[in-house]
Amino acid sequence: MATPPSPERIPAVEPAPLYAARRKVQPRAAPGRFRRLRMGVGGVLLGLFFGLPWLNLNGRQAVWFDLPQRQFHVLGSTFWPQDFILLAGLLIIAAFGLFFATVYAGRLWCGYACPQSVWTWLFLWCEKLTEGERRQRLRLDAAAWSAAKLLRRLAKHGLWLALALATGLAFVGYFSPMRALPAELLAGQAAGWAYFWVALVAAGTYLNAGWLREQVCVHMCPYARFQSVMLDRDTLSVAYNPGRGEPRGPRKPGSDAAAQGLGACIDCTLCVQVCPTGIDIRDGLQVACISCAACIDACDAVMVKMNDAKGLISYTSERALAGEKPSTLRPRLLGYGAMLVAMLLALGMALVLRAPLVLEVAKDRLLYRENAEGRLENVYRLTAMNKTDRAHTYQLSASGLPGLRLQGNTRLEVPARGQASVVVALSLAPQQWPGSTATVRFMLSGEGVEASAASRFTGPGQ
Structure with a gap:
C-alpha cells in the first residue's frame, strides 16, 4: 500500500480569483446609418431634457413639478395629486411599449434611448475631443504620467464635470423655477434640497457615464436580465451570420473567398473594437449586447471595401439565421401591441374627459x-381646484335632507390653475333629523362648469 505524501510535500495551489479584473473598454467610432440614427435620437432626447425647463407657456414654466403647491404643470395643463391615476396609466403605457419593442427588436431601448447609453455616448465624445481616437487613447493609457497626459486628463474630467453639473441643474429645474435657479445657486440663496439634488444627480451622472459605463448595462441593469425571457425565435437582434462568415481569415479585396476556403469574415475585429460593452458579436447573442448596431456599421464598411455584400452582421432573427421563414404576426407581439393601443386610447380619453373643476369635502x-x-349643525371645509387657465366664480349649494340650510360664504372665487377653501355649516331642525347618519351632497357650479362631492351629516344618537 502506497504511503500518502506528507503535508510538507503537497504543492500549494493558489485559489482561483472570484472576480475578474475589469478590462477597460475604449470603443472606436464607426460612422454609418445606425450611428446617425443614434445621434439623432440622442440629440432629440438631450434637447428635450435640457430645454424643456427653460420653455415658458402662458407665462409659466412649461414643465414644472411644484411639489410644495402639489401642482404639476405639463405643457399648459395643470395636474393635481387627484390625477395620479393618469401617471399610473402613463407608466403602464411605458411598460407595454418597452415589452412590445423588446419582443419585436430586443434591446432597442438600450441602444438608442436609454439615458445610460445617451449620456455614455456624450461622455465618449468628450473623451474623443480631449484624448483623441481609440488608438491615441490606448497609447495615452499605457504612457507614463507627464504634463501632456495630465493636461488631457484634466480637460476630459473638466468636461465630464461640466456636463454632470448641467445634468443636475436641469433635473432640479423641473422642480424649481429654472430661470431663477442658476442665479440663486450661485448666490447661495437656493434651498438646501436644491444643492443636495444638483450634487447627487451630478455625482451619479459623472460616475455612471464617465467611469462605470458598460458595467451598468452588464451588471447593474435589471432589464438586461429579464429581457431574455421575452425574446422568441422571431425577435430581431444584432447577430452575426456564421453560415456566411465562417471560417474566418484575412484576404485581399475582391478575391474569391470560397476558392480560398474562407467565409466573408476577414477577422479584422473592428466589430469588437467599436462595441461599447467590449463583446465579440461573433460569439452569438449575449446579455451584454445593447443592440446599438455599432458593429453593423463597422462590418458593412469593411464589406464594401472587400467588394462583398453588406449584412454579415445585421438585425435578424434566430429563425432567419436558421434559413426558416420568419413570422411577424406572433401572439405575444400582437398581445402587447393591442394592450399598448388600448392603454393609449384610455389615457387619451381620460385626458379629454378630465374634470376642469374638482371639489373636496372634509368634515x-x-x-x-x-x-x-x-338647530343641529355640522361644519365642513370645502376645497375647490380650478384646473383651467382662467379664474372662475362658483355658486355653492347643498342637498340631501329636507329643510337643510347652508350657512357661510356660498360664492367661491378660485384663481386660474389654483385652489380656494371655505368653511361652511349645514344646519337642520331637530324635528327633521331622520335619526341616523344621512348623506349630503355639496354642489359647486358656474360658467358652464360644475362639480360635486358627498359627505355625511350626523346628529343625536350617533
Missing part, C-alpha cells in the same frame, strides 16, 4: 352641535 371632527337657533 369637522366634531360630530354635531346645536347653534343659537337650536
